[in-house]
Amino acid sequence: MPVTMVLDDGSGHEPSSSEVRRLTVAAMATTDHTSRSLSVVGHEPVTTTGVIKFADGPEASYAVTTAP
Numbered sequence: 001m002p003v004t005m006v007l008d009d010g011s012g013h014e015p016s017s018s019e020v021r022r023l024t025v026a027a028m029a030t031t032d033h034t035s036r037s038l039s040v041v042g043h044e045p046v047t048t049t050g051v052i053k054f055a056d057g058p059e060a061s062y063a064v065t066t067a068p
Helices: 017-035
Strands: 006-008 011-013 047-053 059-065
Touching (some): 017 047, 017 059
Antiparallel strands (some): 006 011, 047 059
């Protein structure tokens, strides 16, 4: 069973809600970018952008740009 933990100063704890949101945005940005068949390194820079609306109201935006 997968478990998400945060390791700080040698001790582990459950991630805070802001850490979980940050991980969710990073996973969504990566999935969105790779679903366009874009690699992280390419010949011409390409940017994938998006917005995630969380169920409890807040929104988060992301931008992933390939390296030249």
